[in-house]
Amino acid sequence: EDKVVQSPLSLVVHEGDTVTLNCSYEVTNFRSLLWYKQEKKAPTFLFMLTSSGIEKKSGRLSSILDKKELSSILNITATQTGDSAIYLCAVTQGAQKLVFGQGTRLTINP
């Protein structure tokens, strides 16, 4: 069965800390891995990763895919309270439906 597992499920840090969120997957016909941020509404797109070892970066956020290890990490440096959210990892397969992990609930305390 196709599976995406995220860890940790919950993380609480202080503003200014750096965090690393993990995602591992077991899916057939893998195409790409995506990260989304979800606050109290719909998921918003962060990154799409298709090639192993190439880092994608957007401001304080960065992500990388390791196809050999079937995993990805999402890094957030110099965290801010506005980074508090649920971070979802998803994998596309075949016809591009998304298989999501449970999400990591990140809380940034001032």
Added chain:
Amino acid sequence: DTGVSQDPRHKITKRGQNVTFRCDPISEHNRLYWYRQTLGQGPEFLTYFQNEAQLEKSRLLSDRFSAERPKGSFSTLEIQRTEQGDSAMYLCASTPGRGSYNEQFFGPGTRLTVL
């Protein structure tokens, strides 16, 4: 604002009633997806359309659920004889469908509460 809209945003209904949700994707997006998200879980795939054709349905989707996209633009998701277990956020997403790698843009969702 991603451009995907859903209506209604909230729906409260009694068990046994039928409900229908609407999704308007981003204009010219060929692919439209429905997901369901319960508390503490990531979204779960329900079904998807390429233009007006429904190409895949989740095995988890009971026959009380039906979806349409009659003209290849907006889509509706109907749940018949609702049960309390249907309470969830129903998310719609769209993508251009051209090429192999396209991110999905999500709408704000319809939160269903079945009493």
